[in-house]
Each structure stands twice: as structure tokens, then as C-alpha cells.
Amino acid sequence: MQGRHVPVMLQRCLDLLAPALAQPGAVVVDCTLGLGGHSEALLNTFPAARLIGLDRDPMALKHAAERLAPYGDRATLVQAVYDELPDVLGRLGVPRVQGVLFDLGVSSMQLDEVERGFAYAQDAPLDMRMDQTTGVSAAEVLNTYPPGELVRILRTYGEEKFAKKIVEAIVRERAKEPFSTSARLVQLIREALPQAAKRTGGNPAKRTFQALRIEVNGELAVLERAVPAAVAALAVGGRIVVLSYHSLEDRLVKHIFAEGATSTAPPGLPVVPERYQPRLKLLTRGAELPTDEEIAENRRAAPARLRGAQRIREDAT
Structure with missing residues (x-):
């Protein structure tokens, strides 16, 4: 499993974090x-x-623990959602950190393990939970959510233009028999979309599956809490790097970084007091993209967008 896993934009992540991690x-x-x-x-x-x-x-965590075992107590692994970072650091007695990395989205392992139900190319149970011990599955979302809520999820999280058509078909079909596997959903999406929409953009089920995964795992709500918490955990001089894989994630990260890198001073002040100065310095101009060579080596890198920032001052007291 580790052999088939290629970390995305690895060297760029290391280069951006290096000045903060050498000490x-x-x-x-x-x-x-x-x-x-x-x-x-x-x-x-x-x-x-x-x-x-x-x-x-x-x-x-199990696979990573085996991989990182040679590093002994230099690596501490914790089962937690990333918005729980402040609690984890508190329990470990770590007040500030020098570096934070987010590699968002679904992992290679989750995509490749058919029974997890993340991949639309193979028939599998409609689960999509990153932690299968808790929360509602994708099948439960499809079978129980009101039609209007399903439309909102597909439009917002999947940016699916034909959300209403797809949801109408889902509601019609779930009344006959509840959804349980991915192949039936993929077939329904193919039949619901206009012919022109199926000619471009890859598998027509891609956007719906993305939307369901984000809803099932609360990904955007978690990210909205997690990135500010990670910035707050950085020591001055510390650096944060975020790899996003769709525009909603990237826009959210862009907004949080831009807000931190902007002065909050009222207009017209002749001298800007330190409490109004930016807390962050942007390390990337816009979002950086993977190289053609990296995409050729690892097709899952293709949608990646990387942003980095450095903590340059403490919060005002």
C-alpha cells in the first residue's frame, strides 16, 4: 500500500516548511x-x-504507525479530526508548533479500498466515512435527506449544474428501493444527465460523489475551524502549508490566509499600531500547481492547489 502511495507536491511542501523546521x-x-x-x-x-x-x-493510523515505527518517539500519532488540533496539542503539552501541513481530500488508501465506497469506478457499499465507526453513511444521506437539502449539497459541494435533475431521479428511485451500492447511483446519474454533459469532464458521477463525501465527513465545516486553529497554534516564524483538491477548499484557505495577511487598522491612521498589523505573510503567490512531470507520475496530483503562509507576529492582547 505504501509503495503505491505518492505524496503530492512533496518537495515543495518540504521547501516551504524548511526554514521553520531546521531548529x-x-x-x-x-x-x-x-x-x-x-x-x-x-x-x-x-x-x-x-x-x-x-x-x-x-x-x-495503523498503516502510518507501521511506516513511521523506525522513528520511535519522534512521531506521535493521534486519532483525531484535524479541527481537534488545539485539544490534541493541549493533551500533549505542546503550546506552540513550528510547522503545520494539511493534505486535504480523500487519501489513496480510501480511494483504493473498494469497500470504503469512495470510488465511483467500482461497485461498492455507499459508505464514504473516513472513520467508519461514527456518523452517517452516504447511503443514509441519499435515502433520508429531504430533496431540497440534497440539491443544496450537490450544488454547493459538488458544483453540479444538474443537481435538480439528479435529485429528482434519486427521490424517484429511493421510493422503489433504498440505495446501498455505488453502481446503481452511477447508472442513475448517467441516465439523468443530458448527453452533452456526459461528453466532457470525465466520469459524470465525479461531482456527486465529491459532494456526498464532503457532506458525510463535514469536510468544509471542519476545515473552516481547523485552519484558523492551526494558524493560532503556530509560533512566530512558524509556517503552514495547505494542499487543496477542489475550488471550495482552496477558496476557504485563500480567504483565511488573506485575512491574516491584511492590516485591520482603520483607514487614515498615520502610524499603524502593532495590534493592527498582519499576523501572516503569504509564502505563495496565489495557489501553486503541480508540475506536468508530477502529474505524469501521479495522476491524483492533477487537481492539487498549494498555499503557504508564515506567522509573523503574536495576536494583540
């Missing part, structure tokens, strides 16, 4: 541990650093 005793948090590819590279590249790895998926 002895530096702590870096991998908020989305997955199979531990980024974490392994961080531990290798920065031998004086300690790593805290978070993941909500027990299977991911």
Missing part, C-alpha cells in the same frame, strides 16, 4: 496523516524535528 526541538503537525508519506519525508529531512500526526481513519 532543534521544532514540532511539525501533519493534520492529515493518511499513509504517512509526507510525515516520513518530514522526519527524514528534518532530523531534529518532532512530528505529531492526526487522522480520523483508524486504518490509516
Whole structure:
């Protein structure tokens, strides 16, 4: 499993975090541990650093723990959703960290394990929970949500132009028999969409599956809490890097970083007091994209968008 996992934009992540992690005793948090590819590279590249790895998926933690076992107590792995970062750091007695990495979206393992139901190319149970011990599954969302709520989810999280058509078909079909597997949903989407919409953009079920996954795992709500919490956990000079895989995630991260990098001073002040000065410095001009070479090596890197920022001052008291 580790052999087929290629960490996305790995060298760029390491380069952006390097100035903050070279010092002895530096702590870096991998908020989305997955199979531990980024974490392994961080531990290798920065031998004086300690790593805290978070993941909500027990299977991911198990595989990552095996991979990172050679690093001993330099790696502390915790089952947690990444918006729980402040609680995790509090329990570990770590007041501030020097680096934070988010690699958002669904992991290679979750995509490749058919029974998880993330992939639309294979028939599987409609689950999509990153932690299968808690929460509602994608099947429960499809079978129980009101039509208007399903339309909102597909439009907002999947940016699906034909959400109403798809939901009408879902409601009609679930009245005959509840949904349980992905193949039936994929077929329904194919039949619901106009011919022209099926000619471009890859699998026509992609947007609906993305929307369901985000809803099932509360991904955007979690991210909206997690990124400000991660910025707050950074020591001055600390750095944060976020890899996003769709426009909703990237826009949210862009907004949070831009807000932190903007003065809050009222207009017209001749001298801006420190409490109004920006807390962040942007490390990337816009969102950086993977190279053609990386996409050729790892097709899952294609939609990646990377942004980085540095903490440059404490919050005003």
C-alpha cells in the first residue's frame, strides 16, 4: 500500500516548511496523516524535528504507525479530526508548533479500498466515512435527506449544474428501493444527465460523489475551524502549508490566509499600531500547481492547489 502511495507536491511542501523546521526541538503537525508519506519525508529531512500526526481513519493510523515505527518517539500519532488540533496539542503539552501541513481530500488508501465506497469506478457499499465507526453513511444521506437539502449539497459541494435533475431521479428511485451500492447511483446519474454533459469532464458521477463525501465527513465545516486553529497554534516564524483538491477548499484557505495577511487598522491612521498589523505573510503567490512531470507520475496530483503562509507576529492582547 505504501509503495503505491505518492505524496503530492512533496518537495515543495518540504521547501516551504524548511526554514521553520531546521531548529532543534521544532514540532511539525501533519493534520492529515493518511499513509504517512509526507510525515516520513518530514522526519527524514528534518532530523531534529518532532512530528505529531492526526487522522480520523483508524486504518490509516495503523498503516502510518507501521511506516513511521523506525522513528520511535519522534512521531506521535493521534486519532483525531484535524479541527481537534488545539485539544490534541493541549493533551500533549505542546503550546506552540513550528510547522503545520494539511493534505486535504480523500487519501489513496480510501480511494483504493473498494469497500470504503469512495470510488465511483467500482461497485461498492455507499459508505464514504473516513472513520467508519461514527456518523452517517452516504447511503443514509441519499435515502433520508429531504430533496431540497440534497440539491443544496450537490450544488454547493459538488458544483453540479444538474443537481435538480439528479435529485429528482434519486427521490424517484429511493421510493422503489433504498440505495446501498455505488453502481446503481452511477447508472442513475448517467441516465439523468443530458448527453452533452456526459461528453466532457470525465466520469459524470465525479461531482456527486465529491459532494456526498464532503457532506458525510463535514469536510468544509471542519476545515473552516481547523485552519484558523492551526494558524493560532503556530509560533512566530512558524509556517503552514495547505494542499487543496477542489475550488471550495482552496477558496476557504485563500480567504483565511488573506485575512491574516491584511492590516485591520482603520483607514487614515498615520502610524499603524502593532495590534493592527498582519499576523501572516503569504509564502505563495496565489495557489501553486503541480508540475506536468508530477502529474505524469501521479495522476491524483492533477487537481492539487498549494498555499503557504508564515506567522509573523503574536495576536494583540
